[in-house]
Amino acid sequence: MTNTDKKILIEQLKHMAYRLLEEGKKIDTEPLIIDYDNGGGQSGVRENPFYPAYEKLITTYTKTLTVAKDLIGEENTEIKSLDSLRAKFKVAK
Numbered sequence: 549m550t551n552t553d554k555k556i557l558i559e560q561l562k563h564m565a566y567r568l569l570e571e572g573k574k575i576d577t578e579p580l581i582i583d584y585d586n587g588g589g590q591s592g593v594r595e596n597p598f599y600p601a602y603e604k605l606i607t608t609y610t611k612t613l614t615v616a617k618d619l620i621g622e623e624n625t626e627i628k629s630l631d632s633l634r635a636k637f638k639v640a641k
Contacts, residue, residue: 549619557616564609571602 549557578598585591 554619557612557619561609561612561616564605564612568602568605568609571598571605574598575602 579596580599581593582596583591584594
């Protein structure tokens, strides 16, 4: 994996973490089951699409975090900036 790939991975982790925090605030107010009416005479109740979307995001975040930890190591997984990430890797010339 190139350094550019690693940078992209870390940036995506940051974006996913932000979305998880923001969407996680909604869990207490989102119902599990919602009413629907598709306008074609069909109506009823269904699973709230919020939960499968949130679950997919958590799954993707967890997998991406695992890959990042494998690349960076366990000793210090806190990344404050891209410069701190760059300092962890040696560039082969």
